[in-house]
Amino acid sequence: MKKPTLVTEISKEFTFEAAHRLPNVPEGHKCSRVHGHSYRIEITLRGPVHPQFGWIVDFAELNAAWQPLHAQLDHRLLNDVPGLENPTSELLAAWLFERVNVPGTTVARIRVAETCTSSCTVYAAEG
Ligand SMILES: Nc1nc2c(c(=O)[nH]1)N=C([C@H](O)[C@H](O)COP(=O)(O)OP(=O)(O)OP(=O)(O)O)CN2
Numbered sequence: 001m002k003k004p005t006l007v008t009e010i011s012k013e014f015t016f017e018a019a020h021r022l023p024n025v026p027e028g029h030k031c032s033r034v035h036g037h038s039y040r041i042e043i044t045l046r047g048p049v050h051p052q053f054g055w056i057v058d059f060a061e062l063n064a065a066w067q068p069l070h071a072q073l074d075h076r077l078l079n080d081v082p083g084l085e086n087p088t089s090e091l092l093a094a095w096l097f098e099r100v101n102v103p104g105t106t107v108a109r110i111r112v113a114e115t116c117t118s119s120c121t122v123y124a125a126e127g
């Protein structure tokens with residue numbers, strides 16, 4: 001029987017604390033006020049599995065790629081961060097998608113969770 005071609009992904013979760021407000025919501029919306037979240041971010045990378053190491057990249061490389069992003073976001077008012085003037089989960093996920101860079105991999109998807117029950121996932125459309 002023919003062996004299937006495998007697609008392999010690795011994921012790592014990160015957290016940061018930040019405040020935000022949503023400037024474009026309808027008048028009276030609760031999210032127009034400044035409030036904070038303990039953000040949870042899951043970054044998923046795709047790439048070939050190294051024949052000797054048996055991994056796509058060391059999780060430590062993904063951790064290293066996250067650190068400068070964490071520094072830009074943690075304990076900030078996200079609205080002050082260039083490119084995040086309207087910091088919805090959707091736009092934050094897209095902002096992160098453009099900035100995560102781990103050589104030898106591609107970003108498969110990024111999930112941003114603002115609360116225990118609300119999250120957003122972005123990934124590249126096929127083609
Ligand atoms: N599609 C989106 N909707 C909302 C976003 C968003 O980024 N994308 N953001 C918010 C607010 O930031 C809000 O703080 C989080 O949303 P919500 O799930 O409504 O938070 P609650 O904890 O208040 O949820 P309950 O389950 O109603 O308690 C709003 N919407």
Ligand SMILES: [Zn+2]
Pocket residue numbers: 020031035036037114
């Ligand atoms: Zn919010």
